[in-house]
Amino acid sequence: MINEMKKEVAEYIEKHQNEIIELGNQLFTHPELGFREFKTAEIITEYRKKHNLKIDKHYAYTGLSISIGSGRPHIGVLAEMDAIPTQGHPCADPETTAAHACGHSTQGTATLAALEAVNHVIGQLKGTVTLFYTPAEEFTDLEYRKGLIREGKIKYLSGKENMLVDGLFEDVDCILHLHAMGGSEYRFSVGSTLAGFIYKKITFIGKAAHAAMMPHLGVNALNECALFLNAVAYLRETFRDEDMVRIHGIIDDGGNTVNSIPDKVVYECYVRTANYNILQTLNKQLTDTAHHCAAAIGGSCIVEDIPGYFPLIQDENLSRVVEDNILDYADARTIKHNETSVAGGDVGDICLFKPIIQYGYTGISGRIHGADMRVEDPYEVYVLQTKILAGSIIDLLQDPEKVEYIKKNFQPKMTMEDYIKYLEG
Numbered sequence: 001m002i003n004e005m006k007k008e009v010a011e012y013i014e015k016h017q018n019e020i021i022e023l024g025n026q027l028f029t030h031p032e033l034g035f036r037e038f039k040t041a042e043i044i045t046e047y048r049k050k051h052n053l054k055i056d057k058h059y060a061y062t063g064l065s066i067s068i069g070s071g072r073p074h075i076g077v078l079a080e081m082d083a084i085p086t087q088g089h090p091c092a093d094p095e096t097t098a099a100h101a102c103g104h105s106t107q108g109t110a111t112l113a114a115l116e117a118v119n120h121v122i123g124q125l126k127g128t129v130t131l132f133y134t135p136a137e138e139f140t141d142l143e144y145r146k147g148l149i150r151e152g153k154i155k156y157l158s159g160k161e162n163m164l165v166d167g168l169f170e171d172v173d174c175i176l177h178l179h180a181m182g183g184s185e186y187r188f189s190v191g192s193t194l195a196g197f198i199y200k201k202i203t204f205i206g207k208a209a210h211a212a213m214m215p216h217l218g219v220n221a222l223n224e225c226a227l228f229l230n231a232v233a234y235l236r237e238t239f240r241d242e243d244m245v246r247i248h249g250i251i252d253d254g255g256n257t258v259n260s261i262p263d264k265v266v267y268e269c270y271v272r273t274a275n276y277n278i279l280q281t282l283n284k285q286l287t288d289t290a291h292h293c294a295a296a297i298g299g300s301c302i303v304e305d306i307p308g309y310f311p312l313i314q315d316e317n318l319s320r321v322v323e324d325n326i327l328d329y330a331d332a333r334t335i336k337h338n339e340t341s342v343a344g345g346d347v348g349d350i351c352l353f354k355p356i357i358q359y360g361y362t363g364i365s366g367r368i369h370g371a372d373m374r375v376e377d378p379y380e381v382y383v384l385q386t387k388i389l390a391g392s393i394i395d396l397l398q399d400p401e402k403v404e405y406i407k408k409n410f411q412p413k414m415t416m417e418d419y420i421k422y423l424e425g
């Protein structure tokens with residue numbers, strides 16, 4: 001329900017909508033890959049300074065947080081900073097092909113504008129709000145990230161993994177997050193789950209030989225890979241619909257020259273499932289299949305697994321707070337509840353330790369991760385989400401008992417020790 005304070009803040013947001021949309025446009029047109037979000041941080045800093053918002057911390061190489069208020073409760077708000085390689089997107093960075101085809105720039109806008117708006121009434125409230133900008137959500141550009149690890153600039157491959165291990169979220173009571181969604185007949189999504197995944201790199205090894213004169217002396221690594229991909233296709237009929245298994249990859253090294261039998265082929269993929277309990281078994285099945293297929297052709301393979309993200313289970317009590325605020329602006333029939341998604345994100349790792357939600361919003365057109373992804377309705381994407389976030393933050397600060405209730409009913413799913421063990425394989 002809209003109370004006086006929320007009304008005042010919503011009016012402030014409405015009045016400043018051009019500035020908010022302009023911030024959104026700036027972030028959208030300056031896409032950067034994970035742990036390279038330098039210009040993004042600059043744009044955020046410019047806006048922050050203009051509105052006298054104070055920096056809280058710098059972390060995870062390019063990440064930063066901004067805090068308002070003091071004392072408890074302590075509400076966290078999360079915004080991702082990075083873009084994704086998207087060939088052909090009109091705003092793509094010519095060098096890296098990074099584009100905001102996942103819409104992270106839109107989160108970065110609404111969260112900052114919401115913090116700024118709430119800051120105008122923070123004197124009348126008790127508690128702290130911290131906006132965490134989190135780098136490198138997309139699991140991509142891994143060689144660059146491994147380089148940063150070697151240089152000691154980061155410890156792990158994703159932004160939130162680093163932030164969790166560095167204890168950045170330790171002090172917050174609960175965390176609000178949001179993500180753009182595409183292709184939905186609904187306007188909002190509340191309580192949806194995200195899948196877990198493992199990143200897999202398979203290097204098929206063969207033996208080079210002249211492709212026409214002496215193929216009998218070579219071992220064709222591309223054929224090993226082709227056999228493996230066919231075997232995976234045959235396995236697909238054994239996957240249960242409810243587990244929502246996805247195995248999707250690319251060949252990023254397919255041989256050197258057409259003249260020679262390829263002696264090395266690299267296949268990279270994700271193994272995803274909505275059923276986290278079968279992820280390890282499924283992964284082992286693929287490892288075995290790769291070894292058998294390589295051996296069948298006379299070659300071998302090296303399998304490298306990198307732990308991906310955990311599935312997201314959203315906090316129901318916190319979702320209710322956000323849903324109340326969505327309902328201030330939208331009809332209940334436009335909200336999709338408890339969807340099962342095969343997408344994944346490092347926000348899943350946070351739900352192991354803290355109550356968190358990630359609601360979905362629309363107003364974009366084209367395909368998420370596609371070259372045609374655009375912000376179609378800037379008011380819906382930027383202005384309305386700012387109001388919903390600001391309203392949710394105010395509700396939580398005005399009702400510390402609710403925050404206590406959320407905390408009390410939350411069960412951590414892992415210890416930090418086990419999490420670090422998982423990350424370090």
Ligand SMILES: [Zn+2]
Nearest residue numbers: 102104137179
């Ligand atoms: Zn995303």
